[in-house]
Amino acid sequence: MAQRKKIALIGAGNIGGELAALAARQELGDVWLFDIPEKIGVAQGKALDLEQNGAVLGYDAAICGTSSWDDLAGSDVVIVTAGVPRKPGMSRDDLLSINLKIIRRVAENLRTRCSDAFVIVVSDPLDAMVYAMKEGTGFPSERVVGMAGILDSARLQLFLAREAGVAVKDVRAMVLGGHGDTMVPVPSYCTINGIPARQLVSAEKFAAIVERTRNGGAEVVKLMGTSAYYAPAASAIQMAKAYLNDEKRLIPCAAYLRGEYGYSDLYIGVPVVLGGRGVERIVEIALDPGEKQMLDNSAKAVRELLEASKKL
Numbered sequence: 001m002a003q004r005k006k007i008a009l010i011g012a013g014n015i016g017g018e019l020a021a022l023a024a025r026q027e028l029g030d031v032w033l034f035d036i037p038e039k040i041g042v043a044q045g046k047a048l049d050l051e052q053n054g055a056v057l058g059y060d061a062a063i064c065g066t067s068s069w070d071d072l073a074g075s076d077v078v079i080v081t082a083g084v085p086r087k088p089g090m091s092r093d094d095l096l097s098i099n100l101k102i103i104r105r106v107a108e109n110l111r112t113r114c115s116d117a118f119v120i121v122v123s124d125p126l127d128a129m130v131y132a133m134k135e136g137t138g139f140p141s142e143r144v145v146g147m148a149g150i151l152d153s154a155r156l157q158l159f160l161a162r163e164a165g166v167a168v169k170d171v172r173a174m175v176l177g178g179h180g181d182t183m184v185p186v187p188s189y190c191t192i193n194g195i196p197a198r199q200l201v202s203a204e205k206f207a208a209i210v211e212r213t214r215n216g217g218a219e220v221v222k223l224m225g226t227s228a229y230y231a232p233a234a235s236a237i238q239m240a241k242a243y244l245n246d247e248k249r250l251i252p253c254a255a256y257l258r259g260e261y262g263y264s265d266l267y268i269g270v271p272v273v274l275g276g277r278g279v280e281r282i283v284e285i286a287l288d289p290g291e292k293q294m295l296d297n298s299a300k301a302v303r304e305l306l307e308a309s310k311k312l
């Protein structure tokens with residue numbers, strides 16, 4: 001008989017809690033919410049609250065809080081948000097030294113206990129953290145991905161929809177590159193129900209929207225003093241679902257490149273096909289010279305971050 005899937009969430013903070021809520025509501029499987037021993041009460045409290053919420057909303061999933069790595073053994077999907085988020089005025093790169101140590105410890109534990117899992121990294125600075133996860137677990141790169149592109153694209157979609165006065169669900173947008181100040185919104189691939197968005201949004205407005213997208217994370221941090229968590233959690237759950245249900249979604253994710261787009265041995269946001277085998281394909285799209293130049297700049301920034309990681 002088929003067993004329920006097992007979803008491990010490393011980090012029971014703001015994103016971790018929302019991930020658990022979404023996974024439970026969508027009945028993706030049983031959920032283990034993991035945090036450090038000092039935060040075990042938070043993990044267990046959120047888990048209990050969410051199990052009780054199942055009685056109200058009518059979903060059925062076991063949700064447990066833990067700080068024991070052994071409880072995560074055999075997980076099908078692991079989503080990693082462990083680490084610290086930004087405070088106002090900080091860049092994602094400022095988190096490198098703290099979060100790198102945490103991710104290396106998490107990877108060491110996943111390597112032995114969750115060797116068949118599909119791992120989605122969310123912690124920042126994203127492109128360096130997902131690289132460290134692949135190195136630390138030794139898992140094949142198709143099973144270690146980073147979440148950023150769906151979130152950054154969602155921000156671009158929202159701003160375009162508001163400007164064009166259309167429903168946000170009719171807007172498709174694409175943001176590639178590293179998840180930082182050099183991210184690459186790609187106007188030529190933004191469409192509103194098939195219509196190039198540039199036909200409905202002026203060049204001037206488009207440029208302002210691109211800039212707001214690049215600062216989309218910082219805008220939320222400035223307002224509430226910590227990182228966004230609803231949309232980041234929903235984005236990571238979309239990736240988990242694509243894997244669990246073999247959906248073959250074509251979405252931007254931080255994926256490990258071996259020569260695609262002219263880059264090797266780094267993670268960066270590119271369109272991929274996500275299905276039951278993880279990253280099944282990296283899709284190479286044509287970029288105009290300006291867009292390719294921006295992607296090159298972004299890859300350079302990611303590479304510098306990796307070099308800095310190696311010294312820590």
Ligand SMILES: NC(=O)c1ccc[n+]([C@@H]2O[C@H](COP(=O)([O-])OP(=O)(O)OC[C@H]3O[C@@H](n4cnc5c(N)ncnc54)[C@H](O)[C@@H]3O)[C@@H](O)[C@H]2O)c1
Pocket residue numbers: 010011012013014015016034035036039081082083084085086095099102105106121122123124125126147148151179226227228229232
């Ligand atoms: N990729 C993205 O698009 C994106 C978007 C938003 C936030 N983020 C990042 O996600 C991360 C989490 O954000 P958050 O708002 O949930 O932060 P948070 O502080 O609310 O939660 C992080 C949790 O990680 C836990 N933790 C720390 N060390 C740990 C360890 N060794 N093992 C397990 N858990 C550990 C903390 O105790 C805390 O509960 C941050 O680094 C943030 O910058 C990424």
